Amino acid sequence: MLERFKVPIEDQVRVPEDSLRETVTAVFEKMGVTPEDAALGADVLTMTDLRGVETHGVSNMLRAYVSQYNQGTLNPRPDWRVVRESPGTAVIDADRGLAVILGPKAMDMAIEKAREVGVGIVTMFNAGHSGGIGHHAMLAAKQDMVGLVTTAGGVQVVPTFGAEGRLGTNPIAMAAPAKTEPFFLYDAATSAIAGNKLNLARRVDADMEPGWIAERDGTPIMEERPVPQDRDTYWQLPLGGTREMGSHKGYGLAMLTEVLGTMLSGVLPSMLDPTGGSKHSFTAYNIAAFTDVDEFKEKMDRMLQMLRDTRPAPGHDRVLYPGLSEYEEEQDRRANGIPLHKEVIEWFGDICGELSIPTLRTM
């Protein structure tokens, strides 16, 4: 994550993992979620914070989920069901359940299918937010599989040359296991910048880079500028920013997630059905169906080591690979706690009081 998005040291309050897990579980339970699902949701969010993906962890998201449960747009006890199935595929109607919690269940189903026929894909519609989808992809990697997860939903991103939002920030995530190296873990929006990063940027007063957002008439903003406070004054741009820099690729990749998650769920995209919820796809590739699992992991090690051994360009300390800094953050945060913004701590104080649950323990 770019430095500008990190919580400034002076605003950080460190919270131990187990305390965050307990409090988030209690909040979910108070929303009407079953104890088992509450613990699952808390695990997904806490793991995401442990990996340093603050945009999709507790601080940015729990507040939104609480408000959606309170408004009734999220269903705490969804009667989710498989509406069509084949040996390698399934489609789930999530019944407005939070995909943070249903995502691991869908990925488990994909993993079971991949054990049987080599590959399994489960699509999901009528769902809430998925949290950091890299987490769901990692569930496959931990079972000796490659995991691929996509999400579609929202209309905050303009297509290339467009003046009207048509697509969400539609992320793609993939995870693959290695033997001794931290696992490969890619998880990123197909927009120039994740939507949640704009929220983070507002909190920490970070500037926008050229090519991240567009004027309301669709013209890409090509100078540095503070984040607009009013969401109705700008659009987000696809990855690439401008046509010359490849925004048609970000646009096309966003469409790829609409085809996999939305169209293969048999429903309409947000641009045509704004209240249809989010659509997700969860794929597991059983490594053993393709090659020897141990050799796969050894080859992953060699590839990932070669990437981190790459000579850096002037002005840079080292070359990372996707998943490496997330692993390092996890080690640090397990030992030293998760740094939350003091505003988030205040919010926890309020919500814990309101819901009559024990307050979050800080370090």
Added chain:
Amino acid sequence: MLERFKVPIEDQVRVPEDSLRETVTAVFEKMGVTPEDAALGADVLTMTDLRGVETHGVSNMLRAYVSQYNQGTLNPRPDWRVVRESPGTAVIDADRGLAVILGPKAMDMAIEKAREVGVGIVTMFNAGHSGGIGHHAMLAAKQDMVGLVTTAGGVQVVPTFGAEGRLGTNPIAMAAPAKTEPFFLYDAATSAIAGNKLNLARRVDADMEPGWIAERDGTPIMEERPVPQDRDTYWQLPLGGTREMGSHKGYGLAMLTEVLGTMLSGVLPSMLDPTGGSKHSFTAYNIAAFTDVDEFKEKMDRMLQMLRDTRPAPGHDRVLYPGLSEYEEEQDRRANGIPLHKEVIEWFGDICGELSIPTLRTM
């Protein structure tokens, strides 16, 4: 395609589709390829030219293939075989065959698997170039499936912050059918610009945009500059160009193609095995396993129509969707011929003379 890459009108010679098909078939046959495979390869290349994807059609690629057949790096009669298989998966050792020709066979295999278990993925290693992979994805779309194809190979792209090439331009393609609209067809490199575009740019004297290539020490070049003639003086950058603009996403997506094509083929990436050839993955999703095929296509129509109906930003005539301009080019070129650069026509004159085959008929 950006205007700058198009063949200037004064350098264009129009060639009818059937003539190009015949001549390319004859060239392949003279390379030792079977008549059936030669016709298949000519079909893939001609279709790619018809769609206006000049980078991957006859003009840019046939010359390279002829030279690889002549050098013996490509095998005209590959003894390709499935080395591991499950109901939904297969791994193919291509025996140095050209993936332009083997790609449709692999996709056919994926389609058959998808008919049985809902989804099929076939990976391929030890292969030659795949041509425009969008073509292979379209084969699935024409069978009422969604097609996904990836390619990995080469080391011309630096990872974010890196000063050494580690990845190929590793494209991703997806195709999905619609009812009355031209099919969705996405096909693009995960690098800021396709490698073949640099060749086109050299031929038509086009400038590089900021963020397309890097100095040899890995520093992104952020001003417009003519294409360097010497390939050893620059690196290509991942989609995004710089870290601020999202190059870690282009880098991560390139890795995604290495995991799918290379790792799930059980082999090493080009960065560790430069002579290992290209690695591909071919996935077919059987729409009928997920939803009603007719409804799928109607929903695709509505989505694609809404995208093309999007109000354009100032300075732009219209909003496209991936596959729309390719379809329009195909209609035009079927009627009016395929515009080849006069230099390409000269090359055809030479090669047809050399191989004693009838020369290419122009319009």
